Amino acid sequence: MIRKTIFENGVSLLTEDVPHVRSVAVGIWVNVGSRYEDTSVSGISHFIEHLMFKGTENRTAKQIAEALDAVGGQLNAFTTKEYTCYYAKVLDEHFDLALDVLTDMIFHSRFAAQDIDREKNVIIEEIKMYEDAPDELVHDIFASTLWQGHALGRPIIGKAEVIGKMTRDEIMSYYAKHYVPSNMVVSVAGNIDHQAVEDKIKLVFDNVRGTANSRTLLAPAPKREVTCKSKDTEQVHICAGAPGLPLDHEKIYVFQLVNTILGGGLSSRLFQEIREQRGLVYSVYSYHSSYHDAGLFCIYAGLSKQNVEPAMELIFKEVRDIQKNGVTGQELRRAKDQLKGNLLLSLESVNTRMSRLGKSQLYLRKVIPPEEIVARVERVTDEDIILLANEMLRPELFSLASVGPWDDCKLLEVAAGRIIP
Numbered sequence: 001m002i003r004k005t006i007f008e009n010g011v012s013l014l015t016e017d018v019p020h021v022r023s024v025a026v027g028i029w030v031n032v033g034s035r036y037e038d039t040s041v042s043g044i045s046h047f048i049e050h051l052m053f054k055g056t057e058n059r060t061a062k063q064i065a066e067a068l069d070a071v072g073g074q075l076n077a078f079t080t081k082e083y084t085c086y087y088a089k090v091l092d093e094h095f096d097l098a099l100d101v102l103t104d105m106i107f108h109s110r111f112a113a114q115d116i117d118r119e120k121n122v123i124i125e126e127i128k129m130y131e132d133a134p135d136e137l138v139h140d141i142f143a144s145t146l147w148q149g150h151a152l153g154r155p156i157i158g159k160a161e162v163i164g165k166m167t168r169d170e171i172m173s174y175y176a177k178h179y180v181p182s183n184m185v186v187s188v189a190g191n192i193d194h195q196a197v198e199d200k201i202k203l204v205f206d207n208v209r210g211t212a213n214s215r216t217l218l219a220p221a222p223k224r225e226v227t228c229k230s231k232d233t234e235q236v237h238i239c240a241g242a243p244g245l246p247l248d249h250e251k252i253y254v255f256q257l258v259n260t261i262l263g264g265g266l267s268s269r270l271f272q273e274i275r276e277q278r279g280l281v282y283s284v285y286s287y288h289s290s291y292h293d294a295g296l297f298c299i300y301a302g303l304s305k306q307n308v309e310p311a312m313e314l315i316f317k318e319v320r321d322i323q324k325n326g327v328t329g330q331e332l333r334r335a336k337d338q339l340k341g342n343l344l345l346s347l348e349s350v351n352t353r354m355s356r357l358g359k360s361q362l363y364l365r366k367v368i369p370p371e372e373i374v375a376r377v378e379r380v381t382d383e384d385i386i387l388l389a390n391e392m393l394r395p396e397l398f399s400l401a402s403v404g405p406w407d408d409c410k411l412l413e414v415a416a417g418r419i420i421p
Helices: 044-051 061-069 092-108 113-131 134-146 160-165 168-178 194-205 252-263 269-277 305-325 329-346 350-364 370-378 382-392 410-419
Strands: 002-006 012-017 023-030 074-079 084-091 184-190 226-230 236-243 281-290 295-303 399-404
Touching: 002 194, 012 194, 012 350, 023 092, 023 350, 044 074, 044 084, 044 113, 044 168, 061 074, 061 092, 074 092, 084 092, 084 350, 092 184, 092 194, 113 134, 113 160, 113 168, 134 226, 134 236, 134 295, 134 399, 184 194, 184 350, 226 410, 236 305, 252 269, 252 281, 252 295, 252 305, 252 329, 252 370, 252 382, 269 281, 269 305, 281 305, 295 305, 305 382, 305 410, 329 370, 329 382, 399 410
Parallel strands: 012 184, 226 399
Antiparallel strands: 002 012, 023 084, 023 184, 074 084, 236 295, 236 399, 281 295
16 A cells, blocks of 8 residues: 655655565655756756765765665665655664664765865766766767757766866755755565654754745757767767657657657567667667656667668668558557566565655655556557657757767768658
8 A cells, every 4th residue: 555644844754564474675865956056056966875885974985885784774865857766675673773874974974174175086987987988878869969058968977177167065065955855755565564764854854944946947948969989989879869758748658659669679670670680789678768858869879880870771761651650469469568567577576665655655646557558558559650650750850969970970960861751
């Protein structure tokens, strides 16, 4: 059973009792990510996430690391474009310890000057590592191409020159502005009792005060461009895509099915046609990312330079075929079963259940039951697929980004202009 409590100071608590397990996953979600950063502090949300593990008024960094390790638990965090999550998974008997460590980090971190200076170097090395991974880098380049000048198009990790100049005052000001109760969601899933968790959360959060500033979200205006980054790599890495749908859109499950059929797995059209039948790539797939007021659809391929043009032709041949002819009954049935299977199998993990609670509250203010999601997926028809593909995957909406050994990026631009008219 899923239960929710909203405390007077604005903190939201969602729990899901899973009595047949011995574990508990707890997450503290903060409604802040790289989207809410000024360019002068780009990467600060991710920086603060790192600093949370560097010591509190009650624990050293080593003691934070050892606390849950000692009981076989897990402790981690991640930052996205729109939120940050700190989470732990432990045996149910160690829930109090997990909650104490997480809240100690979030409310009592020291943000010591020496830790900030040291962690700047760590993040700069992380940026360099990322630059050396073109199959990851190309996705950020694609987002910045599609959403030029908008915060959703900027990398979460930030830029080395900005991180290097960031001050403690800037960090503390940003923390004080965004790490407030009304910006926080606590989600707990596992062998727990809601009332018991509520009582514990109330004790910890009751004295926390602060109100989040109102935000006016400006949706990104997509651009249609080709971006080419020259890098000495063996392969060319390409992202081609278009704007997608926000998470609460009525057609979100139609788009998920289009993505699944086109490039969502080993049985997808792109994988079967371009890798299995033609041998032109090692990796090819598509994905759809959703935000509060926008979405992004992307097709990725990693391949040799001489295979770029024929692979791109095949990619857009498959897109046009779905737009014109739709999908077969067998494809649609398989895609529906794939989405259903992925959803229901994922619910065997308390981490996934905890994440579903937190994200649902942040984006939808409610949790959609799995049965309702399955029902919505089942209602999608071939006609829905054709209509959405023609609406969202029109050639004039596509942008292209590439990382690879290009001597002259105009070659890619000419090929894109011919294949994506």
